[in-house]
Amino acid sequence: MKNREIAELLYEAADILEYQQVEWKPRAYRKAAQMIENLGEDIKKIYERSGKDGLTEIPGIGESIADHIAEYLETGKVEKFEKLKGKAPSGTAELMEIRGIGAKKMKKLADAFGIMNVSDLKEAINAHKLRKLENFGEKSEENLARAVEQYEKSHSRIALGKALPLADEIISALKARCKSARCKVDLAKIIYTGSLRRLRETIGDIDILAEAEKEEALKVMDAFVSLPDVEEVVLKGSTKSSIILKEGTAIDLRVVTPESYGAALQYFTGSKEHNIELRNIAIKKGYKLSEYGLYSKESEKQIAGKSEEEIYEKLGLVYIPPELRESRGEIKAAAKNALPKLIEVGDLRGDIHMHTNYSEGKESLETMIGEAEALGYEYIAVTDHSRSQRIASGMEIEKLKAQWYEIDKLSKRFKIKILKGSEVEILKDGSLDYPDEVLKELDIVVGAVHSGFSAPEKKMTERIVSAIGNRYLDILAHPSGRLLGKREAYAVNFENVFEAAAANGKVMEINSQPSRLDLNDELILRAKNFGLKFCISTDSYTISDLASMRYGLGQARRGWLEKEDVVNTYPYSRLKEVFKKIKH
DNA sequence: GCCGTTTTCGGCCCGACTGTTTTCAGTCG
Numbered sequence: 001m002k003n004r005e006i007a008e009l010l011y012e013a014a015d016i017l018e019y020q021q022v023e024w025k026p027r028a029y030r031k032a033a034q035m036i037e038n039l040g041e042d043i044k045k046i047y048e049r050s051g052k053d054g055l056t057e058i059p060g061i062g063e064s065i066a067d068h069i070a071e072y073l074e075t076g077k078v079e080k081f082e083k084l085k086g087k088a089p090s091g092t093a094e095l096m097e098i099r100g101i102g103a104k105k106m107k108k109l110a111d112a113f114g115i116m117n118v119s120d121l122k123e124a125i126n127a128h129k130l131r132k133l134e135n136f137g138e139k140s141e142e143n144l145a146r147a148v149e150q151y152e153k154s155h156s157r158i159a160l161g162k163a164l165p166l167a168d169e170i171i172s173a174l175k176a177r178c179k180s181a182r183c184k185v186d187l188a189k190i191i192y193t194g195s196l197r198r199l200r201e202t203i204g205d206i207d208i209l210a211e212a213e214k215e216e217a218l219k220v221m222d223a224f225v226s227l228p229d230v231e232e233v234v235l236k237g238s239t240k241s242s243i244i245l246k247e248g249t250a251i252d253l254r255v256v257t258p259e260s261y262g263a264a265l266q267y268f269t270g271s272k273e274h275n276i277e278l279r280n281i282a283i284k285k286g287y288k289l290s291e292y293g294l295y296s297k298e299s300e301k302q303i304a305g306k307s308e309e310e311i312y313e314k315l316g317l318v319y320i321p322p323e324l325r326e327s328r329g330e331i332k333a334a335a336k337n338a339l340p341k342l343i344e345v346g347d348l349r350g351d352i353h354m355h356t357n358y359s360e361g362k363e364s365l366e367t368m369i370g371e372a373e374a375l376g377y378e379y380i381a382v383t384d385h386s387r388s389q390r391i392a393s394g395m396e397i398e399k400l401k402a403q404w405y406e407i408d409k410l411s412k413r414f415k416i417k418i419l420k421g422s423e424v425e426i427l428k429d430g431s432l433d434y435p436d437e438v439l440k441e442l443d444i445v446v447g448a449v450h451s452g453f454s455a456p457e458k459k460m461t462e463r464i465v466s467a468i469g470n471r472y473l474d475i476l477a478h479p480s481g482r483l484l485g486k487r488e489a490y491a492v493n494f495e496n497v498f499e500a501a502a503a504n505g506k507v508m509e510i511n512s513q514p515s516r517l518d519l520n521d522e523l524i525l526r527a528k529n530f531g532l533k534f535c536i537s538t539d540s541y542t543i544s545d546l547a548s549m550r551y552g553l554g555q556a557r558r559g560w561l562e563k564e565d566v567v568n569t570y571p572y573s574r575l576k577e578v579f580k581k582i583k584h
Numbered sequence: 585g586c587c588g589t590t591t592t593c594g595g596c597c598c599g600a601c602t603g604t605t606t607t608c609a610g611t612c613g
Contacts, residue, residue: 024596028585062586100602102611135610139603194613207613235601240613242601252613254600267598272613279597284590290598 001042001494006069007033013081015096016088018103031060034273038328040525042495047073091117099147099234100140108133122148146232153248157202159484161514161551163249167192167206170227170251174208177223185212185220189261193268194252198322199554201484201517205250207268209261214238217255224253260292262307267291269308273327274320281315281331289315323557328525342557347569351546352381353423353446353477353509353537358403359384359393362542365406371543373416379572381419381444382407386433388425389450395422397438404441417572419443423477428452430466432473439472444579446509446537448477449490457491464492468500474579475535476501478511478518486515494523498530507567507578510536510559512552513545524559533578534561535568 010033014026035058036043046054047070055066068078089110094117095101101109101121109115112133113124124130125148130141158166175187191197194207212220221241225233234242234250241253256264267275268291282289286297293305294314304310312319317334321342324330333339355361356368363371365382372380384403385394395403400422407418421444425433432439432447439445447467455463467473479497480489501508508527511518516539519527524534536552538545556566563569567578 025585027596031586060586064585100611104610135604137604143602205613237601240600268613270613272597276597283597288598292599 002044002073003036003039003042006043006072007037009072009078009081010036010065012093013084015092015103016084019088019092019107021103021107028060029065031273032058032065034327035060038326038522040328040522040529043069044073045495089116091120094118094151095121098144098151100143101147108135118148118151150232150244150248150250156485157204158249159514160196160199160201160203160517160554161548163196163203163206164551166249167196167208170206171208173227174210174220174224174253177227178210178220181219181223183212183219183223184216185210191265193265194270197269198271198325199551199558201520201555205252208251208253209264209268210253210255211258211261212255213257220255221253254291256291258306259302260305262309263289263293263305263311264291266308266311269322269325271326274325274331277327277331278315281317285315287314321557323554324560326558340560340562343553343561343563343566343569345550345553347563347566348377348536348549348553349571350377350379350381350417350568350575351538351540351549352379352419352421352444352475352535352568353383353511354380354540354546355384355423356382356403358382358399359389359395360541365403366410367543368540368546369410369414369416369418371546373414375546377416379417379419379575381421381446383421383423383444383446386422386424388427388433389423394425394433397434400434400438421446423448424473425450426463426467428463430463430469432467432470436472439470442472443576444475445473446475446477447473449481453481453487453490455490457493460490461493461496464497465500468497468504468506471504473506475507475509477509477537477539478513478516479508480518480520480523482516482518482520484515484517489518494526498527498532501527502530502532506532508532508534510534510552510556512536512538512548512550512555514548514551517551517555519555519559521555521558524555524561528559528561528565534566536566537568 010029014029018026052066052070055061055069056063072078089095095106113129115121115124125141125145130136131138171190175190178185189211191209192206193209196203196206210220217238221236224241225236225243229246230243231246232244234244239255244250254264254268279289282294287303288295288297293302294311295302304314309319318337318339320330320334351372354368356363356365387394387396404420407420411418420442422442423446426447426449427433482489508519510524536549536556538548540546567575
């Protein structure tokens with residue numbers, strides 16, 4: 001899919017134009033890039049179907065950008081952008097990532113010292129050149145030195161699975177400090193906001209919000225900057241402070257008064273694009289929206305601000321859950337009261353992808369079943385690896401049958417329903433790793449690709465589509481194969497995969513492992529357009545993995561899924577019916 | 585460069601913090 005490539009191209013052009021001090025155009029380019037990233041459909045398909053007119057129908061894309069996109073799709077490059085490239089430092093993108101450097105300073109540095117990238121910048125800092133520059137001083141040089149260090153340490157985003165527990169930990173430490181320092185704050189209102197609250201798969205930094213009267217705010221800030229493991233206090237004020245932890249994560253804290261708490265929560269939760277849309281609606285209605293509240297433009301009186309709900313309401317919108325706030329059409333839907341009723345954690349009745357020590361899991365069958373029952377599930381599926389997955393102790397048929405025997409025995413002791421399943425390798429030729437007579441005895445067949453990741457797109461697509469054609473396959477596990485921050489998704493044509501899956505009634509997995517989150521939100525949205533059903537599974541190896549359901553659920557919500565879209569919300573009898581139907 | 589039940593031209597989100605300034609520009613989110 002070309003969406004990502006084209007968005008990158010536009011972001012790059014925006015950086016260069018901003019460097020050239022061109023006004024407004026960078027914003028227009030970034031907005032267009034953002035829309036393309038969140039399109040949920042292959043832009044190439046749109047262009048092939050409806051030409052340039054199809055492109056200009058996308059909000060933020062007009063005549064000119066549509067031309068550029070068309071040119072890129074036809075020729076593989078954009079002449080105008082090629083010419084732009086020589087007009088800014090080669091390392092523009094990385095320099096922009098240094099905290100404290102924007103377009104203006106970058107230009108100054110390039111003009112004065114020929115600084116083209118981060119390593120040039122580092123040299124200049126070490127030679128103490130910067131402090132001689134107008135409007136720079138010793139302090140700004142020191143700050144940039146630290147910013148470069150920070151960039152080198154960790155300029156990548158943190159996985160949700162790491163950020164969420166870390167945020168929980170920081171917040172409880174902050175609460176404890178506030179309590180012992182007798183700060184007058186409502187502890188229940190210290191919560192995380194930002195992309196973390198939207199449950200994005202990766203987080204740039206952790207944003208925390210607290211509520212306190214003005215005179216108490218500094219006390220909260222003091223508690224915050226004196227937390228253990230603080231490496232650096234980046235800034236500290238009465239409403240906003242910023243720290244960096246020793247392990248490299250940046251954390252912001254904002255403190256607002258009670259009458260602004262809802263507005264601040266709304267504002268800091270973002271996304272930025274969602275907020276800009278909201279503010280424009282506010283302006284049209286004669287209001288002004290900021291992190292302090294919704295105000296009448298004329299009387300400057302506050303109209304809303306205590307809660308998020310009243311802000312959305314006064315703007316003529318139903319409440320929009322944080323996971324949807326990505327400027328993907330949620331505001332239009334909210335205006336028409338047409339938002340999906342998102343799936344909730346209580347809707348899930350079972351976990352249908354997990355491992356035991358029969359293959360590479362760490363716990364016994366009995367332990368996993370016991371824990372799942374303790375979690376209140378109605379059913380689970382045990383899905384150990386099939387025989388070809390040697391590296392993961394894949395099971396020969398005899399061992400699989402021994403597991404069935406044990407499941408039958410345990411079924412008498414536990415109330416929870418236990419489905420006999422397997423995570424069956426989809427072999428290179430698209431066939432499955434057990435013969436049909438074994439597969440047909442299984443309650444659930446979860447098909448997965450674990451090898452040959454670098455195959456060309458056509459080959460991988462054929463492999464998966466062919467497996468989907470097997471009547472005994474029920475679920476396609478971690479369909480893109482990506483490992484967050486480690487391995488890119490394999491090349492595969494998802495249009496073909498989703499089409500085949502829809503035609504054969506197969507279920508798409510949303511794998512909840514923090515390092516997978518696969519399908520991701522964008523692919524979920526696309527798959528839903530094909531009318532597909534999903535399951536949210538943990539792919540657990542230990543009992544503590546069973547709790548990672550929250551991450552997969554988050555992605556499902558970000559993908560606009562409702563209870564009905566997800567088969568493991570169905571009661572046991574209906575679930576069995578779904579998989580039976582697939583086979584006959 | 586985009587967009588329009590205020591506009592086809594003239595707008596384009598809004599406020600905090602910092603550093604180097606004597607009143608503000610740059611950056612960030």
